Amino acid sequence: MAAEQQQAGGSVWTRPQRPRREQPALSREQIVAAAMELLDAEGIDALSMRKLGTRLNAGATSMYSHVANKDELIELVVDEVYGEIATQDPAEASDWRTEVTTVAQSLRQAFLRHPWIASVLGQVGMSSLGPNLLRLSEQMIGALETAGFSLAEAERGMNTVSSYVVGLASTEAAWLTVLARSGQSQQEWVDAFWPAALQAVQAFPRLSRLYAAQSEGFDVDSNRVDSFSDGLECILDGLEARLRRAAE
Amino acid sequence: MAAEQQQAGGSVWTRPQRPRREQPALSREQIVAAAMELLDAEGIDALSMRKLGTRLNAGATSMYSHVANKDELIELVVDEVYGEIATQDPAEASDWRTEVTTVAQSLRQAFLRHPWIASVLGQVGMSSLGPNLLRLSEQMIGALETAGFSLAEAERGMNTVSSYVVGLASTEAAWLTVLARSGQSQQEWVDAFWPAALQAVQAFPRLSRLYAAQSEGFDVDSNRVDSFSDGLECILDGLEARLRRAAE
DNA sequence: ACGCCCTTGCGCACACTGTGCGGAGCGCCG
DNA sequence: CGGCGCTCCGCACAGTGTGCGCAAGGGCGT
CATH class of the missing domain: 1.10.357.10 (Tetracycline Repressor, domain 2)
Incomplete structure (x- = not known):
């Protein structure tokens, strides 16, 4: 963290490099875009307000001025996906x-x-x-x-x-x-799961036939x-x- | 908590009422059934291992002997729903x-x-x-x-x-x-949301016609x-x- | 009959979450 | 130039899933 900076200097200049009002530094669009990146890269479990904040060089709760909720944020990102079409x-x-x-x-x-x-x-x-x-x-x-x-x-x-x-x-x-x-790779995963699937299915004749037919690649x-x-x-x-x- | 009990008595009798091996006291079926009740009653956000534990007169992590994950538990409950059919x-x-x-x-x-x-x-x-x-x-x-x-x-x-x-x-x-x-009740919710929906839709002619037609009850x-x-x-x-x- | 082991439940603890609150810095308006 | 308001942030709180190790018994070997 920036702990040593706070210890070295006074509280006056601790974060002078924060460019306060030159530009809002955080906008709805930026937040949504960053959330989309994070989601695409690491999936839904990785989306936390803290991680999103650090990715934007901002604090954890800094997004709440632009977005009401995490839920609202997600709604926005979802509509952004629709916007790609x-x-x-x-x-x-x-x-x-x-x-x-x-x-x-x-x-x-x-x-x-x-x-x-x-x-x-x-x-x-x-x-x-x-x-x-x-x-x-x-x-x-x-x-x-x-x-x-x-x-x-x-x-x-x-x-x-x-x-x-x-x-x-x-x-x-x-x-x-x-x-x-x-x-795993797709092939690895299929290979690993196929025996279990075959066994789970063996009580059902039609599903067994189906899976067997699909086995021959x-x-x-x-x-x-x-x-x-x-x-x-x-x-x-x-x-x-x-x-x-x-x-x- | 049960802190005063521990202070009052020795650690010997603090939980003598726990019926250790008379019966396993916790089974996969019970856990799944309780989870289903909790989900039906209070929805997905209310399902936590702690709440589920208290509902079963058990500790928070006592279910992990019968169920690997929260995810596995959810898979079991989902299949239980399919089982109703x-x-x-x-x-x-x-x-x-x-x-x-x-x-x-x-x-x-x-x-x-x-x-x-x-x-x-x-x-x-x-x-x-x-x-x-x-x-x-x-x-x-x-x-x-x-x-x-x-x-x-x-x-x-x-x-x-x-x-x-x-x-x-x-x-x-x-x-x-x-x-x-x-x-809210369904009617209240619709009444509250309808103006916003009408306004959101007004840029789209067909959706506007559709919503207007649906307005007349x-x-x-x-x-x-x-x-x-x-x-x-x-x-x-x-x-x-x-x-x-x-x-x- | 006695003592040991092994299963099973659970308390504690850790890392982490979303978010309310109060304060701080800065631009703008009067 | 002084006050207001808008952003941003640190702190704190309540709550989460779950790994770890301990304790309490039942079942078994001797």
């Missing part, structure tokens, strides 16, 4: 399916870029009403409404799609978090993205069906 | 759609009975491989496979449905948690269950479509 230019009006698919894929990838978000969504919920989330909602509802759905139908469709994306991406992200915490990652796209298209098929049904 | 008797082989729907609805209701689960799923993931979760997976895959899907298709279908259920129920449960923490709860069932049927429609497509 660009809304499409409405000029290039493409197929509604590709438009919805684009948003969904971007959302998934944003979640996988910031896996800590899974551990946080259950506390913050989608209820935070941050501007970026609202923007995404507006776009998706817009795509569905111009496709021919009523406004209420469009909202339900959006809820269905986004629930699917959030649910699946959360599971994936949680898995990534566990993986990261274990410190296949690419885990590519299967995952296929699986995501497949489920998404399944939902879109369901939506398209009711669109056609309404048109007749 | 009964698997259907395979004898009465009904329509695959109603079978899947039954599981999905039960899952949703279990989540809403224990809203704290939302804040926990992102840390534990579905990756815990607890026996009850496996049982549910087996049933759902079974329903899909006997309906005519291949094993791999059945797994993907299950993933799609369960991701949807988990995602949506998590959002709802998170909302319930926020509501409970606020201490309708039953929030019934709309929610309708919305859930609607999205679920949408997914099932999509699945059924590929079943028919494969049959041709």
